[in-house]
Amino acid sequence: MTLIWTITIGLVLYGMHLQQQLTEWPQTCFNHFPLQDYLALFPVVIGLLLRTLENPMGNVELLR
Numbered sequence: 001m002t003l004i005w006t007i008t009i010g011l012v013l014y015g016m017h018l019q020q021q022l023t024e025w026p027q028t029c030f031n032h033f034p035l036q037d038y039l040a041l042f043p044v045v046i047g048l049l050l051r052t053l054e055n056p057m058g059n060v061e062l063l064r
Contacts, residue, residue, distance in 0.1 A: 012046065
């Protein structure tokens with residue numbers, strides 16, 4: 001389970017780095033399409049990832 005959260009946090013940090021790169025790049029070449037694609041897709045990908053991590057064991061009741 002720890003490995004899954006480590007990968008998730010790594011993806012979020014990489015996404016934040018990618019967002020910064022994509023906001024700086026259009027300022028030099030005036031191409032805003034990659035930034036628009038990122039802003040549309042990254043929250044969806046993170047939402048789907050968190051939704052699948054919500055209960056990784058399916059309907060199995062976790063021990064308390």
